[in-house]
Each structure stands twice: as C-alpha cells, then as structure tokens.
Amino acid sequence: MTVYRVPATLIHQIEEELDKDENEVMLFLCRDLVPDLPAVDTRELLAALNERGRLMPNGIFYGLPLKTVAMSCRVLMVEISEGLDKKEVSSLIFLLQDYMQKMTKEKNFLGVVIDLEKLNLIASDQLDLIEDCLLSIHRVDLKKKIQKYKQECKMCGEGGGLPCTLKNWTNYGIKSLLCIMQKCPLGICLIIDCIGNDTEILENSFRTLHFEVRCHRFSSMETMKQRLHEVARQQDHKDYDCFACVLVSRGSHHSIFCTDQSFPGFSLEMVKDYFVGDSCPELRGKPKLFFIQSYIVPGNQQETTSLVEVDGDSLSIPQVADIFWSHCKVDVSILERSPSSSSYYLCCLAELLCHPRMRKRSLQDIHVVLNRRVYEWSRIHPKEQCSLSLQHTLRKKLFLSPR
Incomplete structure (x- = not known):
C-alpha cells in the first residue's frame, strides 16, 4: 500500500503561518500521536506525522487509531480553552490549588490540562474534576460540552458506532486552525x-x-x-x-x-x-x-x-x-x-x-x-x-x- 506524503513546502507553509497560540494547540492535540518524540516543535511534529502517512493533502490527520477517543478528548479541551477568558482560567487555577502545587498564574487552560494529566487527574474517561470546576465558575455551557462528550463516548462503548460529533473530532487537525x-x-x-x-x-x-x-x-x-x-x-x-x-x-x-x-x-x-x-x-x-x-x-x-x-x-x-x-x-x-x-x-x-x-x-x-x-x-x-x-x-x- 502506497503511503501518501504531503509536500515539504506545504508543511513549511503551515509552520510559518501558525502563531504561538496555534502552535500550542497543535502540540497539545498531537501529544498522544508521537509519544516517541517527547520534545518536538511543530515542524518535527508534522514531519513525523507525514512520515507515518498520517497527513492527507488537505492537512487533516488521517488513519488515527480509535484510542482517538483520547484524541477527541483533546479536541474537547481545545474547544473549552477557546471559550474561556484569562480571568476564568485564573479562577480555575485557584480552584485546583488543592490538587496541584506550584501552579503559575500565567498558565493557559491547555497547560493546566497537561499538568492534570501528569498527575492522573484527568483523562478521556476522567473529566469530573474539570466539570465541577466549570460549574463553580458558572460556565454551564462548557460543562454541557463535557456531558455531551460523555454521552457520545457511552454510545461508542455500547456498540452504537462512532457518533457524528466524534467522527468530526477525529479529523480535527491542521484544518481546525487553517x-x-x-x-x-x-x-x-x-x-x-x-x-x-x-x-x-x-x-x-x-x-x-x-x-x-x-x-x-x-x-x-x-x-x-x-x-x-x-x-x-x-x-x-x-x-x-x-x-x-x-x-x-x-x-x-x-x-x-x-x-x-x-x-x-x-x-x-x-x-x-x-x-x-x-x-x-x-x-x-x-x-x-x-x-x-x-x-x-x-x-x-x-x-x-x-x-x-x-x-x-x-x-x-x-x-x-x-x-x-x-x-x-x-x-x-x-x-x-x-x-x-x-x-x-x-x-x-x-x-x-x-x-x-x-x-x-x-x-x-x-x-x-x-x-x-x-x-x-x-x-x-x-x-x-x-x-x-x-x-x-x-x-x-x-x-x-x-x-
């Protein structure tokens, strides 16, 4: 089977056009896709995905295993991050201080999620803590996103196939930014x-x-x-x-x-x-x-x-x-x-x-x-x-x- 490779010029173009925040999102989304590359920048990340045949010509991720429920959870966290302002992130950090030490106030939400993952306090099937914190800062709309995600994951587990929303999430990649x-x-x-x-x-x-x-x-x-x-x-x-x-x-x-x-x-x-x-x-x-x-x-x-x-x-x-x-x-x-x-x-x-x-x-x-x-x-x-x-x-x- 021939593995498709996108041109290096396209990868270079994408790297040049992503700003700092977008780079952080890309690296966050792909943490589970390149576990053997612990410290990568965007170019190394895209090159590694390309080498493994996981990029398509339109820049979306391809051929992801459906531990992609974990990938879907990352997309969910990105969507929540986009809905939070700096004051709300600061409030979340304060609420999480009993669980985490040395949390800097300058961290963004995705940085908070990464720290929670390291402490095994958050995972694709372990979102109650974030859900409770969102409720505490009165972001019921974002709490509902988590509830919807949980329901769709439950449908997957009961043999209902991959729900439409999760199908879209598994293709969430470069094309989500560009x-x-x-x-x-x-x-x-x-x-x-x-x-x-x-x-x-x-x-x-x-x-x-x-x-x-x-x-x-x-x-x-x-x-x-x-x-x-x-x-x-x-x-x-x-x-x-x-x-x-x-x-x-x-x-x-x-x-x-x-x-x-x-x-x-x-x-x-x-x-x-x-x-x-x-x-x-x-x-x-x-x-x-x-x-x-x-x-x-x-x-x-x-x-x-x-x-x-x-x-x-x-x-x-x-x-x-x-x-x-x-x-x-x-x-x-x-x-x-x-x-x-x-x-x-x-x-x-x-x-x-x-x-x-x-x-x-x-x-x-x-x-x-x-x-x-x-x-x-x-x-x-x-x-x-x-x-x-x-x-x-x-x-x-x-x-x-x-x-």
Whole structure:
C-alpha cells in the first residue's frame, strides 16, 4: 500500500503561518500521536506525522487509531480553552490549588490540562474534576460540552458506532486552525461587471487561482438576480472548497444599480443571502468570498447592514459564518472623468492574489497589504479617493494555496 506524503513546502507553509497560540494547540492535540518524540516543535511534529502517512493533502490527520477517543478528548479541551477568558482560567487555577502545587498564574487552560494529566487527574474517561470546576465558575455551557462528550463516548462503548460529533473530532487537525484550499477547481467564481473595465483581468486572475469562472457584463438587475439564483442552486458546490463573487457596479453605499441605474437598487445584503445557510446548503461551512467595487452615486440614502466582523475573541460562531466581504467604494465621478479607467482596488487585488509570495499568505493578511496600497493611492490621488472595508466571519486563516 502506497503511503501518501504531503509536500515539504506545504508543511513549511503551515509552520510559518501558525502563531504561538496555534502552535500550542497543535502540540497539545498531537501529544498522544508521537509519544516517541517527547520534545518536538511543530515542524518535527508534522514531519513525523507525514512520515507515518498520517497527513492527507488537505492537512487533516488521517488513519488515527480509535484510542482517538483520547484524541477527541483533546479536541474537547481545545474547544473549552477557546471559550474561556484569562480571568476564568485564573479562577480555575485557584480552584485546583488543592490538587496541584506550584501552579503559575500565567498558565493557559491547555497547560493546566497537561499538568492534570501528569498527575492522573484527568483523562478521556476522567473529566469530573474539570466539570465541577466549570460549574463553580458558572460556565454551564462548557460543562454541557463535557456531558455531551460523555454521552457520545457511552454510545461508542455500547456498540452504537462512532457518533457524528466524534467522527468530526477525529479529523480535527491542521484544518481546525487553517483552511487551505486544495481542490481543482477550488470553486465557482461569479463575476458580474456592470462597468466593463475590469472583467478580463479578474477572469484571468481567478482562473490562475484555479476557480471555475463565470463572467457576465452589463447585467440588468433582473438578469443579475437570475445569475445569482442559478449559481446558488448548483450542486457542484458540494465538490468544491469555496465560492467567490466579484461585483462591479454603480450604486449606493449598500446597494448596486447594475445597468438599471435606479434607486434604491439591489441590496448587497441580499446578494450575500443567496449563498448562506439554507439558501445554499452545499456551501455551508465553506468560505464564501465577496469582492465588491462600488461607484457611489451621490444623493442616495444609506441602508444599514447586519453583517458584522467577528474577531478571535468571540465565544460563538455567528449565524452567518464563513463570509469574507471586501468592499471598495469610490465616487462615480471617476468614471465620468475617465469612462474606461480600471479600478485600482481590483487591479491590486488581482495582482496580490496571484503573486507567488503573497499566495503563501492568508487571504486576511493579503487584504492588509491591499488596504495599505489603497490607502496610499487615496493619499496621493485625493480626487480618486477609495474607501476600503473588510468584514468577515471566517473561523480559520484562509489560504488559496499555490500549485
């Protein structure tokens, strides 16, 4: 049987992109997988797993023995850790002082768990102590996670097979920290360019990124709705990693006019809604990327939007998850002065997404560079000022991996 090996370049890319906290999580999750390597860093860990054929091309762990109930317990501890703030961890350390000596207040929750394991006070079938402590600090929600885990483990022991939640947990690995696009094509990229100056460069760039590109120029509002509806209903999404949509049009701050050029236009919030939740179940849990260039027509009322940015400190996943929403606004007068001019935002976006060095960086980090360039452009060209904003509910760092 041929054992698959992921390329060393991918391991190097992963190592570079993990920050200190993410490295700690990786090492914690894999403590039982490489017991013969007592002191390893992330590179040694991934290399060892790769050598043993336990990494797949998409970066998840593969072929784990189902002492993976222990692995599942580690994932449970990571999930609990993500739900605790520093004050709560400090309270847990205080509550555990009767069981442990010389516990430093600076320890994080995973460090506490490791110390408890060394004293045989916690294991996959021995979680009562942590459960009681969570109850003492009034984190009933996290206590319920442990109870659910126990129930599913009991189902396993009674011959009920591996419950769905635990099946997911056994694949919890690099992909829990990063989202690395690997499929070819990566997904559908829908481009609706109602100005017509940037279609070619956008099409070439997203094809280079291995998207299946669908281009439409000069669409009316009804035609655009039809295109959105058709693409959202496609079953092909289930075979892809993500979805991308690029919109270029005149409009107001929160709507687009297409070729109709009439107020109030079509709400950008409704564009997003075609591809989330029940509207497009094949894309549930997958990144949905939106890049919008709006040429703002003055004198229109500004609608409100409900999409909010979620940072790493959020304790729960928002209802509208996995959205990346990049929106550049510039006054429509730029088109009146130069009707055939390209969007500086879109030109920079196309360049950065395809640049070999940038493709080793996460999409979030690329957008920081993009924002810096747009800001500098606006400073030098005050008559062509761009306003660029990013709102996202991504739960992982997203990479459009080079091939």
